[in-house]
Amino acid sequence: MPVALITHLACLEHDTGPFHPECADRLRVILAALEAEEFQALLREQAPRATEAQLALVHPRAHISRILGTVPDPGDSIALDADTLMSHGSAEAALRCVGGAIMAVDAVMEGWASRAFSAARPPGHHCERDAPMGFCLFATAAIAARHAQARWGLTRVAVLDFDVHHGNGTQDIFQADPTLFYGSSHQYPCYPGTGAASESGVGNIVNVPLAPGSGPAAFRAAWNDVILPALDAFAPELIIVSAGFDAHKADPLAQLRVETADFAWLTQALLDRARTHCAGRLVSVLEGGYDLAALAECAAAHVRVLMQG
Numbered sequence: 001m002p003v004a005l006i007t008h009l010a011c012l013e014h015d016t017g018p019f020h021p022e023c024a025d026r027l028r029v030i031l032a033a034l035e036a037e038e039f040q041a042l043l044r045e046q047a048p049r050a051t052e053a054q055l056a057l058v059h060p061r062a063h064i065s066r067i068l069g070t071v072p073d074p075g076d077s078i079a080l081d082a083d084t085l086m087s088h089g090s091a092e093a094a095l096r097c098v099g100g101a102i103m104a105v106d107a108v109m110e111g112w113a114s115r116a117f118s119a120a121r122p123p124g125h126h127c128e129r130d131a132p133m134g135f136c137l138f139a140t141a142a143i144a145a146r147h148a149q150a151r152w153g154l155t156r157v158a159v160l161d162f163d164v165h166h167g168n169g170t171q172d173i174f175q176a177d178p179t180l181f182y183g184s185s186h187q188y189p190c191y192p193g194t195g196a197a198s199e200s201g202v203g204n205i206v207n208v209p210l211a212p213g214s215g216p217a218a219f220r221a222a223w224n225d226v227i228l229p230a231l232d233a234f235a236p237e238l239i240i241v242s243a244g245f246d247a248h249k250a251d252p253l254a255q256l257r258v259e260t261a262d263f264a265w266l267t268q269a270l271l272d273r274a275r276t277h278c279a280g281r282l283v284s285v286l287e288g289g290y291d292l293a294a295l296a297e298c299a300a301a302h303v304r305v306l307m308q309g
Helices: 007-015 024-033 060-067 090-110 138-154 168-174 218-236 261-277 291-309
Strands: 003-008 042-045 078-079 085-087 115-118 157-161 180-187 204-210 238-241 284-285
Touching: 003 090, 007 024, 007 090, 024 291, 042 284, 060 090, 085 090, 090 115, 090 138, 090 238, 090 284, 115 291, 138 157, 138 168, 138 238, 138 284, 157 168, 157 218, 168 180, 168 204, 180 218, 204 218, 218 261, 238 261, 261 284, 261 291, 284 291
Parallel strands: 003 042, 003 115, 115 284, 157 180, 157 238, 180 204, 238 284
Antiparallel strands: 078 085
């Protein structure tokens, strides 16, 4: 069964300006890397727009209206906070980004794809229930998880997050709900300042903070010794990956020293758990990664394992 690659060119129209790290070139280099011959078997799909009802699985109407109603004139932008911007094309990009994650869930649940990678932007894991932040407009992975429960009746959905920045938004949405699991490794201290090991929700949140300068050994130990055993105990019916590649040693926004091979190793480990617990059902959504060469290399390594692993 093929692996689905879901994206949409509208995600290139979220214009953050010439100096912003979360830029359209991030998506361009990923899609260019996935044009290589080894990736030609990917099932390539266009992300639909998420509906307002789907967004409302997580976000209050006021938040949805604020984001969808912010449409600056072409060439202009509006700052929602110090580093989260909206341009003329941002609302459409955000709808396609969430819609791609929802399509990815439906693909693996309906069985027309074995696994799916939604390569879209803006990222989502910093967006809280009612607050955009950290480049994020909607909580993409959390909405996908809630959709899996609402449409498919799943009772245990897990989001695993290896972005270098803690997914405070996903945690905010999940922390009181034992039917949802969130596991994250991340640099600490670092933006957004959350993610201490003591933040455990109702026993469904597992954070492993890593000190600046931590490399492959610490990264793999965080997953092998802490997060993956907790995931096994949760026994998810679906795994959603918040795939941020900014823990890479080349990334300019943080100071972890993870290497491309470590992302491939973790992808395989998560795929093994998906086979054990949920008939192989695994969905991956793009989060961070700001060195363009490292991002392209890591995303290709991630998808390669999804296809071959």
